[in-house]
Amino acid sequence: MKAVVHKKYGPPNTLQIEEVEKPIPSDNEVLVKIYATSVNRTDCATVRGIPFLTRVGTGIFRPKIQISGSEFAGVVEETGENVTFLKKGDKVFGFDDQGLKSHAEYMKISEEKAFSIPQNISFEQAAVSIEGAHYAYNFINKVDLKTGQRVLVNGATGAIGSSAVQLLKYYEAHVTAVCSGEHMDLVKSLGADEVIDYTREDFTKIDQKFQFVFDTVGKSSFFKCRPILENGGVYISSDLGYRAQNLFLPFITPFIKSLFENKKTVFPFPSNIKRSILLIRKLIEEEKFQAVVDRKYALKDILEAYRYVEEGQKLGNVVVKVLEKNE
Numbered sequence: 001m002k003a004v005v006h007k008k009y010g011p012p013n014t015l016q017i018e019e020v021e022k023p024i025p026s027d028n029e030v031l032v033k034i035y036a037t038s039v040n041r042t043d044c045a046t047v048r049g050i051p052f053l054t055r056v057g058t059g060i061f062r063p064k065i066q067i068s069g070s071e072f073a074g075v076v077e078e079t080g081e082n083v084t085f086l087k088k089g090d091k092v093f094g095f096d097d098q099g100l101k102s103h104a105e106y107m108k109i110s111e112e113k114a115f116s117i118p119q120n121i122s123f124e125q126a127a128v129s130i131e132g133a134h135y136a137y138n139f140i141n142k143v144d145l146k147t148g149q150r151v152l153v154n155g156a157t158g159a160i161g162s163s164a165v166q167l168l169k170y171y172e173a174h175v176t177a178v179c180s181g182e183h184m185d186l187v188k189s190l191g192a193d194e195v196i197d198y199t200r201e202d203f204t205k206i207d208q209k210f211q212f213v214f215d216t217v218g219k220s221s222f223f224k225c226r227p228i229l230e231n232g233g234v235y236i237s238s239d240l241g242y243r244a245q246n247l248f249l250p251f252i253t254p255f256i257k258s259l260f261e262n263k264k265t266v267f268p269f270p271s272n273i274k275r276s277i278l279l280i281r282k283l284i285e286e287e288k289f290q291a292v293v294d295r296k297y298a299l300k301d302i303l304e305a306y307r308y309v310e311e312g313q314k315l316g317n318v319v320v321k322v323l324e325k326n327e
């Protein structure tokens with residue numbers, strides 16, 4: 001089968017499409033014929049081996065998992081002996097930030113990590129529904145969000161941001177979204193109550209206060225956002241920030257309450273992917289969540305997809321079609 005192989009860390013041109021052995025599922029695994037996958041920021045970071053600390057899990061000098069890909073949608077083709085609830089022909093999707101080797105024609109996966117695809121979406125849509133939404137849900141989970149609270153989402157057009165806007169509206173928050181002018185209509189269609197064009201206005205200087213600021217693209221800082229946080233407000237970023245400050249501030253800000261007017265930083269280490277997938281699947285079925293899809297690439301052009309995603313300007317998510325004829 002064809003697979004996208006990375007034998008060393010580096011930029012997208014270190015990836016190669018190669019013929020490799022088709023995986024054989026163990027007793028608790030299923031073999032999935034992949035119809036569609038995504039290239040997301042998790043894949044880009046894994047292929048480059050950054051931040052360096054993540055190599056403790058992925059391999060210090062070279063990647064332990066040498067086929068890229070973390071998200072997939074496809075059909076179960078074979079089941080291991082102890083597989084109980086999935087069967088041949090089932091349509092499944094999934095995500096794992098530790099890597100699934102899903103940039104390939106086939107992959108094997110434990111049946112616990114493969115979830116049935118909602119009937120109302122295509123393989124392509126399913127393949128990009130989880131990564132951004134999982135991180136967005138983890139942002140929301142880390143705080144005690146109440147109905148009607150005011151939340152600002154910076155980067156509302158990205159994979160995480162476009163998911164965050166939809167999830168926050170599901171939890172009935174009041175959402176102010178920040179994006180460039182050309183994407184304001186899209187962000188309004190996702191449910192944002194107010195939209196700020198960052199090319200015209202610096203959102204950190206507006207005369208409004210928010211209970212939460214979610215910077216989903218890591219372009220601001222706690223210190224810049226302090227003036228727009230209410231007393232007791234919380235700043236969360238998807239990025240480590242200058243000198244990894246977002247890792248340290250959560251320990252410092254709660255102890256110097258008077259200096260920071262009770263405002264604090266929270267850094268979400270994403271966890272519990274299954275919980276995220278079950279919520280996302282339910283919301284897709286209820287038509288309350290839809291992943292934003294940008295460009296689509298064929299598997300043979302996946303390096304182009306990586307280069308595009310690394311530019312940091314994608315609109316939502318990028319699909320890789322593994323099967324050309326795909327629902």
Ligand SMILES: NC(=O)c1ccc[n+]([C@@H]2O[C@H](COP(=O)([O-])OP(=O)(O)OC[C@H]3O[C@@H](n4cnc5c(N)ncnc54)[C@H](OP(=O)(O)O)[C@@H]3O)[C@@H](O)[C@H]2O)c1
Nearest residue numbers: 041042045155157158159160179180216217238312313314
């Ligand atoms: N290390 C990891 O494993 C990992 C995994 C996932 C995500 N992340 C981090 O999380 C962040 C978000 O990921 P993502 O996939 O959601 O991002 P993304 O989809 O790549 O974000 C792209 C969007 O960012 C917006 N943007 C660019 N510059 C902006 C600015 N100055 N202000 C506001 N918006 C701006 C663009 O919107 P406009 O067209 O409107 O400008 C574009 O639509 C990234 O920083 C990424 O590194 C890290």
